[in-house]
Amino acid sequence: MNQVKQTDIxxxxxxxxxxxxxxYTPDNKVKGAVLIGPATGIKRQFYANFAIHLAEHGYGVITFDNRGIGESLDGHIKDCEVTLQCWGEKDMPAVLEQLKQSFPDTRYHLVGHSAGGQLIGLMPNAHDISSVxxxxxxxxxxxxxxxxxxxxxxFFMNVFIPLSNLLFGHTKSHWLGMGEPLPxxxxxxxxxxxxxxxxxxxxxxxxxxxxxxxDLSMPSMWINAEDDQIxxxxxxxxxVSVFKQLPAQTKTLKAENYGLNEIGHMKFFSRQSxxxxxxxxxWLDNH
Structure with a gap:
């Protein structure tokens, strides 16, 4: 098992x-490198245990906060004009370029959680990714x-979001347990x-x-949980239908088959899972 060096950048x-x-850098030869694309409003620390696990198995990993989220918020959130689209067009491509620089001459993979997988088609350098x-x-x-x-x-989408934006200049999604406040x-x-x-x-x-x-055509695996309501x-x-040429495998997990009480939309990345x-x-070893 690799020792892992963890560095904030x-x-x-x-x-x-x-x-x-x-x-996250393994101490031995890197087998590949992984960009972890976060879900909407989720900070990078949420993926730390999973990232360490990947690195222990020989993969270089970078996690990040999208602009407007966590430590990537510059100024007050009500003044932040970032969009979801910007995360795919500017943030994810920049992280991929850093991944390539940090771990050269290997294969690059995206592990996407919710929005982190949805937005790949907006990345101008998406073709540098070997698998999803x-x-x-x-x-x-x-x-x-x-x-x-x-x-x-x-209620959340069509009442809470517009009302919160009107009253506070941003969406207080954390009030409903939906990650960080959103621009x-x-x-x-x-x-x-x-x-x-x-x-x-x-x-x-x-x-x-x-x-x-x-035109994306790298192999992809799409896993969801039976108890995920989203x-x-x-x-x-x-x-999947939005990707016209993407080969896609799918798998639905049932929590009780793994001795878990729930998986839902979030808990795949928790230590208990x-x-x-x-x-x-x-998947990474085979691609």
């Missing part, structure tokens, strides 16, 4: 914005959700995309004019 985006990131392993990555389409969850999902334009775009079909596809031709959803099978299929991490290791 800053990454400079194409527009000079600075992102807070953490690099996504968890809880779906379109989040509200109309597909089961009735038992649909009301609360509609208002991130939340507005999230609301718009989840009310449509195909998530980011909603913005094709309006705010998104150039993308790679039509990334249900219908919404995973909806997101370590038995599930072998799926990621096996």
């Amino acid at each position: 800053q990454i400079t985006c194409s527009d000079k914005y600075l992102l807070a990131a953490t690099q 392993f996504n968890f809880a990555c779906s379109s989040g389409q509200l109309s597909n959700m089961k009735l038992s969850y649909k009301f609360s999902a509609h 208002k334009e991130v939340a507005k775009q999230w609301q718009l995309w989840c009310n449509g079909q195909g998530y980011v596809k909603t913005a094709f031709g309006s705010t998104v004019h150039r993308h790679h959803y039509d 990334a249900i099978n219908e919404n995973v299929a909806d997101m 370590k038995p599930l991490w072998q799926y990621a290791i096996e």
